[in-house]
C-alpha cells in the first residue's frame with residue numbers, strides 16, 4: 001500500500017520507524033490500537049511485517065474506514081475498525097481487549113488541546129504496565145527567535161526531497177495558520193499531559209519539527 005499522504009516528505013520514513021519499533025518488540029498475539037487510522041497505512045506497515053499481531057483502527061471518517069477495510073482485506077481476520085470521534089473518546093465502543101501498543105499518527109493537530117489531553121489519559125488507562133503509547137505529529141513552534149532556524153530546515157527538506165511540508169513565511173504567518181485542523185501541540189504541554197496521565201514521555205525520533213514521542217506508564 002502506498003503512503004496516502006505523499007506531500008509530507010519525511011512521513012514515510014518516520015512511520016516505518018514507528019512500525020518497526022512495534023514489530024521488533026511485540027510478542028505473538030499482541031494487539032495494536034490506532035487512533036486516527038485513516039485508510040490503514042500504518043496497519044499495513046505493521047501487519048505486513050508480522051503475521052501474528054492484531055490491529056484495531058479508529059477514525060472519524062466513515063469513508064476512510066471503508067477504504068481501510070478494503071486495503072486490509074488480506075488481513076481481515078486480524079483487524080477491526082470503528083468509526084468514532086476522538087473528541088469524545090469514552091463514547092467509542094472500542095473492544096475491551098488489552099492493547100500492548102496504542103498509536104496516533106498525524107492526527108493530534110486536528111484535535112483541541114482538551115481532547116489531546118483526554119486521549120493521552122485514555123491511552124494510559126488502557127495500556128498494561130509494560131505497554132507503549134506512540135504519538136507522532138508536528139510539534140508547535142512557540143518561540144519567534146527560533147523561527148529562522150526552522151525555515152532553514154523546511155527549505156533544506158524542500159531542496160532534498162523536491163517537495164516541502166506545511167510551513168510559513170514568517171512567525172506571524174505561522175501563528176495565523178493555526179486553526180481547527182492545524183493546531184499542533186506544544187512540547188511542554190505534551191510532557192505535562194503525559195505526566196498527569198502517569199506516563200513518562202521520551203522523544204524517540206525527530207525530523208524537523210515532526211516528533212515521534214513514546215509514552216510508558218511509570219512503575
Ligand SMILES: C[S@@+](CC[C@H](N)C(=O)[O-])C[C@H]1O[C@@H](n2cnc3c(N)ncnc32)[C@H](O)[C@@H]1O
Pocket residue numbers: 004005035036037038039040041042058059060061064084085086087104105106107110111
Ligand atoms: C493526516 S490523517 C493521518 C491518517 C493516518 N494516521 C496515517 O498516518 O496514514 C489524520 C486522520 O485523523 C482523522 N481524524 C481527525 N480528527 C479526528 C477525530 N476527532 N476523531 C477521529 N479521527 C480523527 C482524520 O479523519 C484522518 O484520517
